[in-house]
Amino acid sequence: MASARVQAINVADLRALAKRRLPRVIFDYMDGGADEEVTLRENEKAFAAVRFRPRGAVACEAPDLHATVLGVPIDLPFGLAPVGSSRLFYPRGECAAAEAAGKAGTIYTLSTLGGCPLEDVKGASTGRVWYQLYLMGGRDVTRAAIERARLAGYSALVVTVDTAVAGLRERDVRNGAKDLVSRRPLQMLRHLPQLMARPRWLADFLRDGGLMQFPNVVVNGAPMAYADVEAALQGSTVVWNDLAWIRESWGSLPIVVKGVLTAEDARRAVEAGANAVVVSNHGGRQLDGVSATLRALPEVVAAVGDRVDVLLDGGVRRGSDVVKALCLGARAVLVGRAFAYGLGAAGGAGVTRAIEILRSGMVRTLQLLGCPSISALDVSYVETPPDWPQAVSS
Numbered sequence: 001m002a003s004a005r006v007q008a009i010n011v012a013d014l015r016a017l018a019k020r021r022l023p024r025v026i027f028d029y030m031d032g033g034a035d036e037e038v039t040l041r042e043n044e045k046a047f048a049a050v051r052f053r054p055r056g057a058v059a060c061e062a063p064d065l066h067a068t069v070l071g072v073p074i075d076l077p078f079g080l081a082p083v084g085s086s087r088l089f090y091p092r093g094e095c096a097a098a099e100a101a102g103k104a105g106t107i108y109t110l111s112t113l114g115g116c117p118l119e120d121v122k123g124a125s126t127g128r129v130w131y132q133l134y135l136m137g138g139r140d141v142t143r144a145a146i147e148r149a150r151l152a153g154y155s156a157l158v159v160t161v162d163t164a165v166a167g168l169r170e171r172d173v174r175n176g177a178k179d180l181v182s183r184r185p186l187q188m189l190r191h192l193p194q195l196m197a198r199p200r201w202l203a204d205f206l207r208d209g210g211l212m213q214f215p216n217v218v219v220n221g222a223p224m225a226y227a228d229v230e231a232a233l234q235g236s237t238v239v240w241n242d243l244a245w246i247r248e249s250w251g252s253l254p255i256v257v258k259g260v261l262t263a264e265d266a267r268r269a270v271e272a273g274a275n276a277v278v279v280s281n282h283g284g285r286q287l288d289g290v291s292a293t294l295r296a297l298p299e300v301v302a303a304v305g306d307r308v309d310v311l312l313d314g315g316v317r318r319g320s321d322v323v324k325a326l327c328l329g330a331r332a333v334l335v336g337r338a339f340a341y342g343l344g345a346a347g348g349a350g351v352t353r354a355i356e357i358l359r360s361g362m363v364r365t366l367q368l369l370g371c372p373s374i375s376a377l378d379v380s381y382v383e384t385p386p387d388w389p390q391a392v393s394s
């Protein structure tokens with residue numbers, strides 16, 4: 001399907017289309033955050049709170065968006081963040097998103113909790129693909145996944161450190177998300193009407209094999225079942241010392257630590273061997289009440305930005321948001337919901353549309369800012385709110 005057929009001017013339009021196509025339980029899983037969703041809202045608000053300081057009368061016909069991340073050139077300074085269970089949003093969702101990212105010349109990150117085999121996802125993309133790691137199922141299970149990712153040609157390992165337990169996503173509880181994957185017919189029955197209310201999604205879901213398992217978490221020779229995920233997450237907290245055996249299994253390719261919000265953690269990550277850090281609060285899905293990522297970014301850049309690449313995710317919905325993050329020191333950003341809405345709306349074509357919305361928004365923003373290249377962006381192009389913490393240099 002051509003991306004031109006996805007009628008969306010902005011990411012909010014893609015969100016509305018996804019909401020129309022997906023059952024409530026699936027849409028809310030994608031859209032929601034933890035507890036009061038304070039951090040979820042703050043991530044977006046932080047972008048709105050930063051003001052541009054443009055330079056007039058500067059002609060930039062074709063602003064340069066090329067970035068270098070982990071020493072490798074990419075066409076766009078944003079990639080796709082790991083989003084678990086993308087296969088619930090659209091048939092073969094992880095493959096579709098990876099393909100769209102590759103076509104756009106950027107990175108796709110496959111979650112440990114993806115629904116497609118990691119080899120298929122790598123094969124679907126013509127670009128770089130990263131593998132995100134949870135220590136689900138213990139060390140041996142994790143080592144086997146790392147080995148598969150290495151052999152399949154993944155170019156970086158993303159270790160998420162903010163998921164000691166799953167955050168409480170209250171919308172999921174209310175919608176009966178757990179009951180629906182419980183394999184207990186009586187519990188499931190209560191929540192089935194919301195699936196029947198979205199016949200187009202239901203037909204796609206059944207055509208794709210129904211309730212997916214996790215083919216990259218292989219426990220006792222079998223892919224982990226949905227119903228076992230929460231318990232497996234409980235026992236899979238990453239601690240800094242784990243980075244040593246993860247490095248040993250992964251070899252010399254880059255390791256990215258995702259889920260850093262302070263200078264202290266950023267330094268710990270680098271000391272533990274990280275080649276990049278992602279300033280991330282998991283899109284407001286884990287500890288509610290932490291800072292917006294854009295607000296935390298300058299502190300992390302000041303602490304480790306001279307040693308490793310600092311990326312950011314959380315709340316990016318527009319090309320101008322990407323520009324603001326780059327002005328405040330991010331080397332690139334990752335987007336989660338922005339592409340997930342597109343996937344839920346229209347599969348790969350929707351992801352392509354999401355990427356195009358962000359790309360064209362960046363081009364326009366740079367032209368209006370009077371900045372010819374993302375490499376020239378710096379803090380002089382923005383004004384941050386006076387009550388934000390001032391970055392303290394290491």
Ligand code: FNR
Binds near residue numbers: 031258281285314
């Ligand atoms: C996520 N995120 C995530 N992160 C991760 O490390 N492993 C995972 O499996 C998932 N799964 C996941 C599912 C869904 C539905 C969402 C929305 C997010 C977090 C993700 O990688 C990223 O940090 C946030 O999505 C960034 O915020 P935005 O862009 O969604 O606002």
